[in-house]
Amino acid sequence: MVTADSSTTKRIEREDMVMFINACFACTGQKEFYSDAHGQGVSIDFLHEYILGNYRRLYARCLAAGINHFNKGHVITNLLATGQLTPKAQREEEGALIFAALRELPTQRAYRVLESLRDRKINNRRARAVARRFLSERNDLAFEALKYRNKLRAATTHAHLALPGELGKFLFRGWQRQRFETPLFEKFRQAHYAKEAIYELPYTIAEGFAAKHEIPRDEFLARIEARMTIEEKLRLQQTAKRETTTLDLDLGRVGLTRLAIYLLALPVSERAKSRAVIEAAFQQASLRALRRAPRRLGRVAAILDRSFSSSGSSEKRRRPLAVAWATSQLLRAASEEYRAFWTPRLDDELQVVAQGQSDLATPLLEALAWGADLILIVSDGYENDPPHGAAEVARVFKNRLDPDRKTSIVHLNPVFDAEHYAPRSIGSAIPTVGLRDAEDLLTMLGFARFADGSAPLSELEDYLAERVKRMLRPRSQGAPQRDPSEADEAVEAANR
Amino acid sequence: MTAHAPLLEAAELRGLELAPSQVWGGIRIVPLLRREIREDLRLAKRSYDEDLMVVSLDGELIAPGVKYLSYVPHGLVVSWSADGTAAAAYGTQFESRDGKRFGKGPCTVRVAHRMARREDKNRLRFLPLHLAMEGFLALHFGGPEVAWSEYSRRATTTGLDPRTEQSVPGWWIHGLEDALRVFEIHERQVGVLLFVAEALASAFVVPHPDDYRALHRTLLEDFYGTLLFHYGLHATASRMEATIDERNVSSLADLRRELGKMRAEWGTFHAEMATGLFGKKLRSERIYRAGPFQLQRFATDLNPSEENHIGEAMVRETGELEYLKTFRLSAAQTRRAFLLSQLASQNWNLDATAVLLRQSKDELVRRLEKAGFGYLLKEHVLQAARRRH
Numbered sequence: 088m089v090t091a092d093s094s095t096t097k098r099i100e101r102e103d104m105v106m107f108i109n110a111c112f113a114c115t116g117q118k119e120f121y122s123d124a125h126g127q128g129v130s131i132d133f134l135h136e137y138i139l140g141n142y143r144r145l146y147a148r149c150l151a152a153g154i155n156h157f158n159k160g161h162v163i164t165n166l167l168a169t170g171q172l173t174p175k176a177q178r179e180e181e182g183a184l185i186f187a188a189l190r191e192l193p194t195q196r197a198y199r200v201l202e203s204l205r206d207r208k209i210n211n212r213r214a215r216a217v218a219r220r221f222l223s224e225r226n227d228l229a230f231e232a233l234k235y236r237n238k239l240r241a242a243t244t245h246a247h248l249a250l251p252g253e254l255g256k257f258l259f260r261g262w263q264r265q266r267f268e269t270p271l272f273e274k275f276r277q278a279h280y281a282k283e284a285i286y287e288l289p290y291t292i293a294e295g296f297a298a299k300h301e302i303p304r305d306e307f308l309a310r311i312e313a314r315m316t317i318e319e320k321l322r323l324q325q326t327a328k329r330e331t332t333t334l335d336l337d338l339g340r341v342g343l344t345r346l347a348i349y350l351l352a353l354p355v356s357e358r359a360k361s362r363a364v365i366e367a368a369f370q371q372a373s374l375r376a377l378r379r380a381p382r383r384l385g386r387v388a389a390i391l392d393r394s395f396s397s398s399g400s401s402e403k404r405r406r407p408l409a410v411a412w413a414t415s416q417l418l419r420a421a422s423e424e425y426r427a428f429w430t431p432r433l434d435d436e437l438q439v440v441a442q443g444q445s446d447l448a449t450p451l452l453e454a455l456a457w458g459a460d461l462i463l464i465v466s467d468g469y470e471n472d473p474p475h476g477a478a479e480v481a482r483v484f485k486n487r488l489d490p491d492r493k494t495s496i497v498h499l500n501p502v503f504d505a506e507h508y509a510p511r512s513i514g515s516a517i518p519t520v521g522l523r524d525a526e527d528l529l530t531m532l533g534f535a536r537f538a539d540g541s542a543p544l545s546e547l548e549d550y551l552a553e554r555v556k557r558m559l560r561p562r563s564q565g566a567p568q569r570d571p572s573e574a575d576e577a578v579e580a581a582n583r
Numbered sequence: 584m585t586a587h588a589p590l591l592e593a594a595e596l597r598g599l600e601l602a603p604s605q606v607w608g609g610i611r612i613v614p615l616l617r618r619e620i621r622e623d624l625r626l627a628k629r630s631y632d633e634d635l636m637v638v639s640l641d642g643e644l645i646a647p648g649v650k651y652l653s654y655v656p657h658g659l660v661v662s663w664s665a666d667g668t669a670a671a672a673y674g675t676q677f678e679s680r681d682g683k684r685f686g687k688g689p690c691t692v693r694v695a696h697r698m699a700r701r702e703d704k705n706r707l708r709f710l711p712l713h714l715a716m717e718g719f720l721a722l723h724f725g726g727p728e729v730a731w732s733e734y735s736r737r738a739t740t741t742g743l744d745p746r747t748e749q750s751v752p753g754w755w756i757h758g759l760e761d762a763l764r765v766f767e768i769h770e771r772q773v774g775v776l777l778f779v780a781e782a783l784a785s786a787f788v789v790p791h792p793d794d795y796r797a798l799h800r801t802l803l804e805d806f807y808g809t810l811l812f813h814y815g816l817h818a819t820a821s822r823m824e825a826t827i828d829e830r831n832v833s834s835l836a837d838l839r840r841e842l843g844k845m846r847a848e849w850g851t852f853h854a855e856m857a858t859g860l861f862g863k864k865l866r867s868e869r870i871y872r873a874g875p876f877q878l879q880r881f882a883t884d885l886n887p888s889e890e891n892h893i894g895e896a897m898v899r900e901t902g903e904l905e906y907l908k909t910f911r912l913s914a915a916q917t918r919r920a921f922l923l924s925q926l927a928s929q930n931w932n933l934d935a936t937a938v939l940l941r942q943s944k945d946e947l948v949r950r951l952e953k954a955g956f957g958y959l960l961k962e963h964v965l966q967a968a969r970r971r972h
Contacts, residue, residue: 395767395768396767443768443770444602444614444767444768444769445767448842452835455835471605473825473842473846474603474606474849479826479842482827482829483832483838483841484838486829488833488835488838
């Protein structure tokens with residue numbers, strides 16, 4: 088029997104969960120344009136504690152909802168810290184989720200989670216088991232021992248683990264004592280004395296030795312190039328230019344949002360010079376992001392906010408703008424017909440800079456006049472020319488001009504608003520979803536139907552259960568795969 | 584000979600549009616957009632890093648005479664061309680001729696020549712707001728013109744000297760720094776109306792959008808009335824929303840029209856919020872004639888029961904407002920100016936002024952003392968007035 092009470096509880100539970108997942112899409116605890124890092128940290132920590140305390144099962148299932156790495160790490164540590172509160176029936180699923188999520192995290196993030204277990208003094212049987220299993224399944228532990236030396240040491244001592252081979256000696260007995268059989272460890276030992284040996288080490292480790300041996304920067308960069316990751320090469324492009332050397336980089340292999348961030352850091356004149364390369368790189372990156380989701384969206388319009396506030400903060404430089412640009416590129420590849428409406432107006436996307444006021448209403452009207460099926464607004468939600476303009480346009484349009492809901496409008500927000508515990512919304516007529524990377528766009532669109540409050544709690548639970556099942560499905564070796572059904576969800580959301 | 588720009592009789596935002604405001608905490612900033620952007624008048628900032636500036640208002644740089652003393656963080660340099668061609672923004676260039684710098688160690692002083700000083704054929708340096716403030720302080724600065732027996736010896740020989748007023752720097756106003764940081768400058772924006780707790784604190788207009796972008800942060804260095812500091816402490820964010828009436832909408836074109844109406848409503852609303860300055864009668868004084876432009880300073884009518892502003896402006900011959908900067912006077916400041924103007928209008932005769940103000944002479948004496956002008960009157964006059972109270 089459903090009483091009024093239970094339906095209220097369910098509504099509250101749904102609202103809480105949607106708010107939390109939305110926050111976990113966007114928030115990284117870093118400084119934003121409109122709020123400081125401390126406020127963001129306090130706000131997201133509170134949300135985590137609140138959801139963990141009230142809805143433990145759903146809290147764990149959020150690990151499968153596509154939340155960002157920062158929040159995944161938080162959820163894992165929080166779950167491990169309070170293991171004794173897990174009801175018996177949920178233990179197995181929770182444990183499996185924790186481990187699957189930890190394995191999916193980027194290496195440095197996963198090690199940081201393990202290290203944070205020590206910092207937070209979390210030491211129980213499950214935490215130790217997770218660390219043990221995690222380390223036993225690593226492919227190249229020697230490499231990681233070198234690159235994340237302190238973190239690995241912290242994790243092993245904290246969880247009382249025995250390490251195979253020379254790892255124990257390397258981490259705990261001091262590297263000077265003996266020669267190593269493992270080539271990487273031996274090179275590390277030699278690098279303390281010989282300049283040549285450092286070029287066999289990963290870049291971040293070699294950098295310290297280069298300073299020790301006083302190797303000129305340009306010489307070092309030129310010779311270490313082969314050992315650099317793509318991200319490192321991308322990060323050091325400007326340094327290389329300053330040192331009059333070059334680091335060969337295939338822009339096409341860089342991730343979509345990363346690429347946008349990198350390009351935004353270049354002056355507009357420089358971007359214009361390599362127009363063809365940039366366009367090709369975006370094309371490749373978008374196709375890679377869509378590789379497993381080839382189905383196309385219909386007639387899509389994007390309203391992209393490039394107002395001054397999209398310049399982000401000192402900790403997230405131009406991130407909101409980069410997300411907008413990357414989203415635009417992804418949509419161009421993913422939809423049958425696509426049009427971008429930048430605000431303030433912009434003719435050449437390559438020249439985008441964060442400047443000017445936020446007028447979302449005018450481009451929204453233009454997009455509606457163009458007759459889009461799906462309108463996506465990528466903005467931080469601060470609208471000021473006029474305030475509530477887009478909110479009012481969307482409300483009146485829905486009520487008066489589109490009663491059958493042929494056009495759907497979704498707001499994607501790359502910024503978490505600490506005061507309201509959610510990405511800031513434009514108005515009640517437009518559902519808001521957080522977005523950290525443009526690559527996750529389709530997942531977020533699948534989630535959008537919960538954000539506008541029309542779907543009941545049971546549907547949200549089913550949605551999470553389905554994603555959990557997909558995440559825990561036994562998989563073949565290799566990188567986690569994006570599922571084709573995500574695209575279906577997005578298309579479904581578009582038609583809703 | 585071209586026609587000269589007129590003296591301002593009333594402050595008007597001619598050639599400018601008001602855009603919807605941006606609110607942050609208790610601060611509301613209304614962007615002002617220029618309809619037609621021209622290049623023939625440019626304004627730029629020149630920073631001074633001295634702790635004190637002494638401005639020599641008359642005569643030689645280092646010589647006895649009337650001086651104006653204040654902390655001056657920056658001056659403005661205006662360059663113009665008389666024939667409509669583009670002028671260059673000069674301010675940041677090093678200018679060794681701009682006065683003299685004294686002092687070593689922790690305290691430094693710059694002595695400068697006059698409030699507004701020509702530096703080249705088409706270039707003028709002036710000290711923003713200080714120009715207006717100096718005009719305000721100089722009101723009836725000479726003191727009593729007739730040596731009525733009530734006035735002290737000091738009043739009859741040196742007048743009001745030294746005349747002082749207080750103000751606070753922008754960074755004292757709670758929330759102003761953040762509000763300016765997060766403010767999104769429009770593309771054609773050349774100025775702002777700045778409201779603290781919904782009271783007009785200052786209006787600031789420059790000729791060119793690029794100049795505004797460069798000068799936006801100087802709003803923090805400028806000085807404001809002490810009143811606004813107190814307002815800022817207690818201000819909270821106000822929620823005002825304009826809506827679209829959906830009954831008027833049956834097509835997208837209607838929606839577009841209604842949105843335009845909503846935008847216009849904001850403009851009208853902001854204009855109404857600023858009626859304490861705009862549309863009021865002004866008393867203006869010409870400071871410098873720069874080709875087709877004219878630098879002038881002004882004050883509202885100094886009626887103590889209303890909001891009063893002083894300021895300076897540059898106007899084009901067509902009456903378009905090219906530069907504007909205003910300062911909101913506090914009630915006490917207005918009162919002082921009002922009393923002085925009433926005294927001056929009656930040739931400094933206390934009896935006649937008391938009759939004019941519809942109060943007794945003793946009351947007027949006490950009023951003067953409270954306003955800070957006790958030093959103008961002889962001690963026994965003050966004592967008698969106090970005794971009879």
